[in-house]
Amino acid sequence: MNNTTPNQFPPVAMKTGQAARYLGLSRRHLHTLTxxxxxxxxxxxxxxxxxxxxxxxxxxxxxxxxxxxxA
Structure with missing residues (x-):
């Protein structure tokens, strides 16, 4: 029996790579924006x-x- 439960909530915060994918940008462009x-x-x-x-x-x-x- 598997006692692990999947994470049912989306993350409140994301790392750089995750945030870039979320926005559809490159990591480099995300860094530029910050x-x-x-x-x-x-x-x-x-x-x-x-x-x-x-x-x-x-x-x-x-x-x-x-x-x-x-029109």
């Missing part, structure tokens, strides 16, 4: 950054373009 101050992150250590899913979703919302009606 260096420019356009995308917030949580610094866990000198080489460990986490990205809150809510911040990633807000980032996407800022660039959402509304569809135009048919």
């Amino acid at each position: 260096a420019q101050g356009r995308l917030p992150f949580v610094r866990i250590g000198p080489r460990c950054h986490l990205f809150k899913r809510s911040d990633l979703d807000q980032f996407l919302d800022r660039f959402t373009v509304k569809a135009r009606g048919a």
Whole structure:
């Protein structure tokens, strides 16, 4: 019998590679956005950054373009 249960909740925070995949960007572009101050992150250590899913979703919302009606 397997006593492990699958994680039923999506992660609240993601590592750099996960966040890049979530946004559909390269890790390099994600780093550029953080260096420019356009995308917030949580610094866990000198080489460990986490990205809150809510911040990633807000980032996407800022660039959402509304569809135009048919002419």
